[in-house]
Amino acid sequence: MPRLSLRFAGFPVYPLAHIPARKQALIAAGVDVIDLGAGDADLPPPPRAVAALQAAAEVPAMQRYGFAMGHGPYRDAIAAWMQTRFGQPFDPRTEVVPLLGSKEGLAHVASAYLGPGDIAILPDPAYQAYIGGTLLSDATPYVYPLRPRTNFLVDVDEIPGDVLARTRVLYLNYPNNPTAAIAPRDYLERVVQVCRDRDILLVYDNAYSEMGFDGYVPPSIFEIDGAREVAIEFHSLSKTYNMTGWRCGWAVANPAIASALTRIKSFTDTGQYMGIQAAGVAAIESWAEFVPRNLAVFAERRDAAVAAFHASGFSCETPRATMYLWIPLPEGIPSAAFAERLREEQGVVVMPGSGFGAGGEGFFRVSFIQPGDRIAEAARRAGVVLAEMVKARDAMVAAGHP
Known part of the structure; x- marks a missing residue:
């Protein structure tokens, strides 16, 4: 054996x-x-997304490899939505990364920034993709317990200096799974500043950005000054549009960070089925x-x-x-x-x-x-x-x- x-x-x-x-x-x-x-x-899911997938299944060109570029209109729709929803512009060709669901991107991005001796700070409890990406990169996880004492926030001021000195990646997820916690703006500002000061990649999992209640509107990390220098944000069609099994999502970041994830993905997949990306366009356009x-x-x-x-x-x-x-x-x-x-x-x-x-x-x-x-x-x-x-x-x- x-x-x-x-x-x-x-x-x-x-x-x-x-x-x-x-x-x-x-x-x-x-x-x-x-x-x-x-x-x-x-x-x-949105009826328009289902119809778009059905139509795409009849188009021969949609059945071929999407590769990293994928379906161009999907990139365009993502960039337009990020501008409309958060007021944040992204170049659809250099700052958008189509994903097979946000999970694989959350795990894969670690390989571009972590190696032996490096640390990734992980919330605990957390989505398992965070620790998966860390361990696959032969890096060391530093788990920070999410407890009521800190309102289920990762308090970066409590993390030892010797840990921060070796930290290359910080995973955050607000609104949070599984605790349902939300992050105040001043907290996000503090985290971004720490990541800038220490050259830490802030991996911001924003899968629940469209699931706010009672007037609460979850922000993008890119609404925080300075985040463009250090952050990558992940989104998904899964929760927002009831499309979990479709495995369609994206990441946005500055060109250097986005290209690093794209390069890692070039060794692991050849892109999401473009028919599903076409359905993603229809879903995003039905957002309002x-x-x-x-x-x-x-x-x-x-x-x-x-x-x-x-x-x-x-x-x-x-x-x-x-x-x-x-x-x-x-x-x-x-x-x-x-x-x-x-x-x-x-x-x-x-x-x-x-x-x-x-x-x-x-x-x-x-x-x-x-x-x-x-x-x-x-x-x-x-x-x-x-x-x-x-x-x-x-x-x-x-x-x-x-």
Whole structure:
């Protein structure tokens, strides 16, 4: 049997890896499964995007390699949207990088800036692409726990000087997955200044930029003075347009940073299918009418989820962005054990906080990706499991077992 590499041995297990198989097994056994795990909404994509994909499938030129340049109108649409949405101009040919979903770009960009001896600062809990890119680059991850104490922000002032001296990359994601935290402007200004002072690449994952509620409008990192010198920002059609499986996204940055990611990608893929990029144009051009209607559905589901989980004995904040609730568990209730019991005994899929990293222990994530009545039923079942686990914990404590 061929021997696996030491690098591979250091990889964590992806938190969603085993859930689809267990979900299908439960369904096959007749269980009424309610999946609130992945950030994968049950809502349809823009009709214009579907029509554009259908039309592109009939065009022979669309079936050929896209390579790095891809479908020119897709680059143009991205640049126009960044200008309209954030007031930030980008050259569609030199400052836009089409991606096969933002995930691969988030991982690949690390290879251009990290190597042995270098450090990447990673939030913890976090999207697994950050640590994946770091480990694939043979660099050292420095994990910063996201806790209520700092409002789930990476406080760069708390990072030791010797760590910052070796840091080449800082990953940030606001609005945040999984905590749903948002970042104040003065915080972003401080982070950009630190990255400029220390020549750190700021990798800004903005996948939830269009999922702000109650009047909150998430910014681009490029709205912060000086960010152009050090930042690359990632966007995706997945959450904004309910197009998770289409795997279509982009990055924007100054020409030097954008070309570095493009060069890395030239060794790993030959571009997204241009028919999907054409559909991406149609999705982006439907932004003004599609997104507000779509967001209103998520707002209703958010409110239903908060009310239902409160009624079932949980405490959680009402998030101002993303499609998630980040719900604390009582002391002594492990998140993985809770999520497993909830899935196996009640047929409800949620994500344990520990699945996103050790810093997520003590929480679990709920995606409000189902209708309100289904979320309410999931919360009721979750309350049953929580009550049983708290009762068992209290009995152990009363018996003198910690």
